[in-house]
Amino acid sequence: xxxxxxxxxxxxxxxxxxxxxxxxxxxxxxxxxxxxxxxxxxxxxxxxxxxxxxxxxxxxxxxxxxxxxxxxxxxxxxxxxxxxxxxxxxxxxxxxxxxxxxxxxxxxxxxxxxxxxxxxxxxxxxxxxxxxxxxxxxxxxxxxxxxxxxxxxxxxxx
Amino acid sequence: xxxxxxxxxxxxxxxxxxxxxxxxxxxxxxxxxxxxxxxxxxxxxxxxxxxxxxxxxxxxxxxxxxxxxxxxxxxxxxxxxxxxxxxxxxxxxxxxxxxxxxxxxxxxxxxxxxxxxxxxxxxxxxxxxxxxxxxxxxxxxxxxxxxxxxxxxxxxxxxxxxxxxxxxxxxxxxxxxxxx
Numbered sequence: 001x002x003x004x005x006x007x008x009x010x011x012x013x014x015x016x017x018x019x020x021x022x023x024x025x026x027x028x029x030x031x032x033x034x035x036x037x038x039x040x041x042x043x044x045x046x047x048x049x050x051x052x053x054x055x056x057x058x059x060x061x062x063x064x065x066x067x068x069x070x071x072x073x074x075x076x077x078x079x080x081x082x083x084x085x086x087x088x089x090x091x092x093x094x095x096x097x098x099x100x101x102x103x104x105x106x107x108x109x110x111x112x113x114x115x116x117x118x119x120x121x122x123x124x125x126x127x128x129x130x131x132x133x134x135x136x137x138x139x140x141x142x143x144x145x146x147x148x149x150x151x152x153x154x155x156x157x158x
Numbered sequence: 159x160x161x162x163x164x165x166x167x168x169x170x171x172x173x174x175x176x177x178x179x180x181x182x183x184x185x186x187x188x189x190x191x192x193x194x195x196x197x198x199x200x201x202x203x204x205x206x207x208x209x210x211x212x213x214x215x216x217x218x219x220x221x222x223x224x225x226x227x228x229x230x231x232x233x234x235x236x237x238x239x240x241x242x243x244x245x246x247x248x249x250x251x252x253x254x255x256x257x258x259x260x261x262x263x264x265x266x267x268x269x270x271x272x273x274x275x276x277x278x279x280x281x282x283x284x285x286x287x288x289x290x291x292x293x294x295x296x297x298x299x300x301x302x303x304x305x306x307x308x309x310x311x312x313x314x315x316x317x318x319x320x321x322x323x324x325x326x327x328x329x330x331x332x333x334x335x336x337x338x
Contacts, residue, residue: 129297145294145295147294
């Protein structure tokens with residue numbers, strides 16, 4: 001599937017909530033969308049375009065904004081596709097994909113604790129890799145490596 | 159016990175198993191009558207404890223591979239009476255073999271508290287000793303002695319099984335000197 005085909009299939013469902021579809025190496029393309037179209041896009045990808053497997057969800061801190069990205073795999077098309085949405089750094093939130101692909105659950109927990117992107121309506125947004133009550137989001141660019149003693153004081157969990 | 163003369167169960171160790179119980183009973187009764195209970199019973203307990211150290215059978219990171227190798231055929235830690243047990247209730251030695259993260263810290267403390275007294279801790283490898291290369295990382299405890307008291311530190315990344323056995327023998331020296 002080419003990026004133009006992807007755009008033709010998605011544009012009627014999403015309208016201007018679909019921004020662009022770019023070519024991306026070894027995938028069907030990268031779909032950039034506005035975050036208010038997230039749920040419609042997820043359902044369209046799964047039900048109409050047969051992308052039934054969510055391979056991963058991640059987030060990137062670009063300092064002035066944050067990007068949430070999704071990697072989908074289709075057994076029928078045997079190809080990947082990327083979805084990508086920009087969220088502002090001061091209001092970093094997006095609708096959860098875990099209602100559409102249950103495998104998004106843990107990926108979104110990790111993205112939340114590492115890059116501080118909040119996933120609305122997530123069923124179980126707890127810490128995954130860091131202890132409960134952990135005070136930092138370590139993969140943010142603003143995170144500085146701490147002296148061990150300082151980290152110990154700020155990490156109140158044991 | 160460094161200043162004390164050697165106690166007679168050094169001779170007992172050389173006896174055959176069949177003769178052991180009556181000989182030990184006789185020797186201990188004589189020693190207790192002569193020197194008092196504390197000076198005899200304590201070395202016996204220390205002797206028994208240091209020759210049957212049961213470490214907790216668990217692994218945290220790559221040091222656990224060396225830990226496993228030390229109990230294999232080539233190094234055979236069991237010849238020192240060291241047998242890993244799977245339940246902390248049966249253990250008196252915790253070998254912290256790997257990187258301790260803050261996430262696993264309270265589980266480590268729970269396991270330590272489940273072990274019956276007397277108990278000892280060996281920090282195996284650089285990560286357990288001081289955080290190792292991850293010392294300033296966001297998720298790693300900089301040394302397991304922040305969580306539990308450590309008796310012996312073993313350096314290495316990871317330490318070879320010989321180093322682990324050396325650490326266990328040094329712990330046995332500590333137990334030999336134990337007073338309370």
